[in-house]
Amino acid sequence: MAPEQGSAFSDERTAIMLRRLPPKLATEKLLQVLDAIGGGYDFVYMPHDRQKNRNVALAFVNYV
Structure with a gap:
């Protein structure tokens, strides 16, 4: 059964979650990779653990 146009189950996803990123990866470096x-x-949202001074190994990217 094909999804109807405008349905809640449309396959036009634009957001992704990146997991298992290196803990010391800086947001600026991630942006460089995405641009490349x-x-x-x-x-782009990459949560950061301020106590450990590193990211939490994941990021969210919304594509247009």
């Missing part, structure tokens, strides 16, 4: 593979995103 074509860019096209409007939002």
Whole structure:
């Protein structure tokens, strides 16, 4: 059964979650990598653990 146009189950996903990132990866370096593979995103969120001074090994990217 094919999804109907405008249904809640449309396959037009634009957000991804990246997991198992290196703990010392800086947001700026992630942005450089995303730009190198074509860019096209409007939002990137990489949570940071301030106590440990590193990211929490995941990031969310919204593509347009």
